[in-house]
Amino acid sequence: MNFNRFSDQVAIVTGGADGLGKAMVDRLTSEGATVCIFDYNDRTREAAVAEFAERGCSVGGSTVDVGDEASVRQAIAGVVDTYGRLDVMINCAGIVGQTNVKAVEYDVDVFDEVINVNLRGSFLMAKYCLPPMLERNYGRILLVASIAGKDGNPGMAGYTTSKAGVVGLVKGLGKEYAESGVTVNGLAPAVIQTAMVDAADPAMVKYMTDRIPMKRTGSLEEAAATAAYIVSPETTFNTGFVFDLTGGRATY
Numbered sequence: 001m002n003f004n005r006f007s008d009q010v011a012i013v014t015g016g017a018d019g020l021g022k023a024m025v026d027r028l029t030s031e032g033a034t035v036c037i038f039d040y041n042d043r044t045r046e047a048a049v050a051e052f053a054e055r056g057c058s059v060g061g062s063t064v065d066v067g068d069e070a071s072v073r074q075a076i077a078g079v080v081d082t083y084g085r086l087d088v089m090i091n092c093a094g095i096v097g098q099t100n101v102k103a104v105e106y107d108v109d110v111f112d113e114v115i116n117v118n119l120r121g122s123f124l125m126a127k128y129c130l131p132p133m134l135e136r137n138y139g140r141i142l143l144v145a146s147i148a149g150k151d152g153n154p155g156m157a158g159y160t161t162s163k164a165g166v167v168g169l170v171k172g173l174g175k176e177y178a179e180s181g182v183t184v185n186g187l188a189p190a191v192i193q194t195a196m197v198d199a200a201d202p203a204m205v206k207y208m209t210d211r212i213p214m215k216r217t218g219s220l221e222e223a224a225a226t227a228a229y230i231v232s233p234e235t236t237f238n239t240g241f242v243f244d245l246t247g248g249r250a251t252y
């Protein structure tokens, strides 16, 4: 594929040090974007930035905890100060919390932590990326949700609830900014093999994979290609929508 849809554009990808986020950074830079990775894991973030630099890609990084308001606000201001623009924000940072644990045994502190990162983090990233985008009447915001938030997966109350919240946030913000030139969409993947899936209980992963009609997990490249389409300048008539990435599991 020889697209160059993001030349001259500046993007932030949270969680871009690993997994889906890193694959999305790869795709955006390969199409000309300058990307800033926001991730709280300094070791993997620095390694990812070095790896991209070696390949001649324009990638920087900041230590950011997406659940921390001051950290988010300062890092976004830093990107806008440095580059004078912000075109794309993909919020891909996320944690899974406990899996294969019934609600009656689910740890309340873990529930709070998962909501803080996955849902509050999505809100904070959108809240502070919107102003510089609105100022230029252009922007693409993509919040990574999950099929868990649409269908509900048992045994992962924190994760399922947080991702349902992200789906609601996408729908509300999409309508709120529909006339502004800034689109807000979501992505709901089923199982894509990453460190997060490695951290989940194997019985849970089997439950989720068994429900994919294509009878396989998704690839990082498939996730990155779909994300790049959603945040590209050519995608102009979609907002407030949560795109499916489930090999046919979700039919709505």
Ligand SMILES: NC(=O)c1ccc[n+]([C@@H]2O[C@H](COP(=O)([O-])OP(=O)(O)OC[C@H]3O[C@@H](n4cnc5c(N)ncnc54)[C@H](O)[C@@H]3O)[C@@H](O)[C@H]2O)c1
Binding pocket: 014, 015, 016, 017, 018, 019, 020, 021, 038, 039, 040, 041, 044, 064, 065, 066, 067, 091, 092, 093, 094, 095, 117, 121, 144, 145, 146, 147, 188, 189, 190, 191, 192, 193, 194, 195, 196, 197
């Ligand atoms: N892998 C899947 O099957 C799958 C399915 C559905 C949805 N998702 C979603 O996709 C996103 C990426 O998942 P992944 O599988 O690539 O996970 P991953 O664990 O491979 O990568 C997540 C990245 O986010 C970073 N991160 C976590 N918490 C953070 C925080 N508070 N602040 C900043 N960075 C933080 C991690 O350091 C890591 O680099 C998540 O939102 C996840 O819920 C993944």
